[in-house]
Amino acid sequence: MGRSHEYLFEDAKNLCIDPRVIIDLGCIKSNHPKAPGSYGWSTLAWAKLCPMAIIHTVDIDPRAVRVSKGVLGARLSKGELSRIRFHKEDAVRFLKRFSQEIDILYFDGPGEQGSREGLHAAASKSLQLSSVILFDDCDLPEGKDGRRPVIADALSLGFVTVKDTGRQVLMIRESL
Numbered sequence: 001m002g003r004s005h006e007y008l009f010e011d012a013k014n015l016c017i018d019p020r021v022i023i024d025l026g027c028i029k030s031n032h033p034k035a036p037g038s039y040g041w042s043t044l045a046w047a048k049l050c051p052m053a054i055i056h057t058v059d060i061d062p063r064a065v066r067v068s069k070g071v072l073g074a075r076l077s078k079g080e081l082s083r084i085r086f087h088k089e090d091a092v093r094f095l096k097r098f099s100q101e102i103d104i105l106y107f108d109g110p111g112e113q114g115s116r117e118g119l120h121a122a123a124s125k126s127l128q129l130s131s132v133i134l135f136d137d138c139d140l141p142e143g144k145d146g147r148r149p150v151i152a153d154a155l156s157l158g159f160v161t162v163k164d165t166g167r168q169v170l171m172i173r174e175s176l
């Protein structure tokens, strides 16, 4: 499947109905949106789409955390900003210690191995029957045709693909 600029943030939100805990792996690292006129700054997208959710945005790079704070500080109201938790931390470490139930788990940072380890860590305690997973950059070299190993891992954990744009893959638990 070719690369599509359709984003699935809204689809993920609609599958959850009322998401309360969102994990956003990979903070906003650039002052310039990836795709002007559409979503690209993931944390901003989640904050605007899901007004009741606490959003944990995680990045191993302190500069990305700083940029993200700047971008969001300039674009969100005080109330919206109070729902964002910034973590300068490796995504796998974060997911290993995070024990709350996750409504939406979004992967846009940790790379293939980190995503695989992070997914298994989350699956061991934080992912529930209603959890939604959104993978980004599935068409980068290691993710040709959406067949990244982490997608196979998610399938083996009982997730199924509900939408695949080539670039993003949205998954839910099969039993739903």
Ligand SMILES: C[S@@+](CC[C@H](N)C(=O)[O-])C[C@H]1O[C@@H](n2cnc3c(N)ncnc32)[C@H](O)[C@@H]1O
Pocket (backbone or CB within 6 Å): 025, 026, 027, 028, 029, 030, 040, 041, 042, 043, 058, 059, 060, 061, 064, 089, 090, 091, 092, 108, 109, 110, 111, 114
């Ligand atoms: C594509 S950018 C994220 C873009 C952001 N989600 C957005 O929409 O603007 C990927 C980010 O992942 C971060 N990253 C890479 N490996 C990581 C890891 N193991 N844990 C956490 N963050 C990581 C990088 O520092 C980079 O800032």
